[in-house]
Amino acid sequence: NAGVTQTPKFRILKIGQSMTLQCTQDMNHNYMYWYRQDPGMGLKLIYYSVGAGITDKGEVPNGYNVSRSTTEDFPLRLELAAPSQTSVYFCASSGGTSIYEQYFGPGTRLTVT
Amino acid sequence: DAKTTQPPSMDCAEGRAANLPCNHSTISGNEYVYWYRQIHSQGPQYIIHGLKNNETNEMASLIITEDRKSSTLILPHATLRDTAVYYCIVRTGANNLFFGTGTRLTVIP
Numbered sequence: 001n002a003g004v005t006q007t008p009k010f011r012i013l014k015i016g017q018s019m020t021l022q023c024t025q026d027m028n029h030n031y032m033y034w035y036r037q038d039p040g041m042g043l044k045l046i047y048y049s050v051g052a053g054i055t056d057k058g059e060v061p062n063g064y065n066v067s068r069s070t071t072e073d074f075p076l077r078l079e080l081a082a083p084s085q086t087s088v089y090f091c092a093s094s095g096g097t098s099i100y101e102q103y104f105g106p107g108t109r110l111t112v113t
Numbered sequence: 114d115a116k117t118t119q120p121p122s123m124d125c126a127e128g129r130a131a132n133l134p135c136n137h138s139t140i141s142g143n144e145y146v147y148w149y150r151q152i153h154s155q156g157p158q159y160i161i162h163g164l165k166n167n168e169t170n171e172m173a174s175l176i177i178t179e180d181r182k183s184s185t186l187i188l189p190h191a192t193l194r195d196t197a198v199y200y201c202i203v204r205t206g207a208n209n210l211f212f213g214t215g216t217r218l219t220v221i222p
Contacts, residue, residue: 004156035212042200042212043157058209090156100145102210104156 001026004105006091012111013081021076021089021108029095032074033102034058034066036087043090049074081112117201122217125195131188133216135201138182146177147202147210148186150195157200157212160186191220 007022025032030051035043035058045058049068063085065077074093078085088109092102118136125131137146148160161168161175163184168175174187188195200215 040214042214044212045209048209059211088154092156100147100162101159102149102157104158107154107156 003027004091004093004103006089006105006108008108009106010109012113013078015081015083015112017081018077018079019081019110021078021091021110023074023076023091023105024072025074025091025093025103026072027093027096027103028071029093029103030071031094031099031102032068033092033094034064034074034076035090035092036060036085037090037107038087046076046089078110083112086110086112117203117213119199119201119213119216121214122219124219124221125188125191127193127220127222128190131186131191131195131218131220133186133188133199133201133218134183135185136183137201137203140181140203141205144203144205146175146181146184147200147204148173148175149200149202149210149212150197151200151215152194152197160199191218193220193222196220 004025033048034046037043044060047066049055088107090107091105094102147162149157151157163175177184198215198217200212202210
């Protein structure tokens with residue numbers, strides 16, 4: 001199993017541009033999550049999903065959108081990128097026999113200038 | 114959700130036990146204690162979780178006080194690869210984990 005994969009690894013955006021961060025898991029997990037981590041800080045939950053077709057806001061959802069059309073994929077959309085969205089973005093999943101354990105991807109480092 | 118308090122940093126000699134404390138005095142009866150760690154810039158890694166009883170797995174032991182207001186994560190024989198930020202999280206379920214700033218553990222050769 002590849003676990004949780006994220007693309008791209010790095011990206012530089014100009015202010016006002018849009019992009020989609022991709023996240024895929026191959027563990028058949030129902031739950032998926034998007035977090036952001038600013039320098040020197042802990043992770044903050046942006047959005048999460050408890051299954052295909054179901055998403056909900058986390059702590060810091062403004063400026064982001066998500067969709068969950070399949071169990072495997074949970075893309076995060078940034079519309080009108082702002083410098084405040086410069087951060088490292090982590091996708092995670094949980095479910096199956098280990099619902100208490102979230103598996104994290106390697107992260108996407110995003111810079112908005 | 115209950116808040117947690119952790120020391121910002123700790124050092125531990127290589128080969129010795131690392132004991133990482135966490136206070137969660139407002140924890141409620143159905144909230145679990147989770148521990149994760151984050152090595153350098155990687156994604157966080159689950160370590161262990163518990164509700165009331167002490168727990169042990171291949172990575173660590175979790176000691177929860179009888180009143181559940183505090184807990185200690187024990188890495189029995191710390192190695193250099195255990196240098197990381199360790200997060201103590203209290204939550205009712207597996208979702209919406211709140212990661213604070215954690216404890217930065219440095220294992221010293």
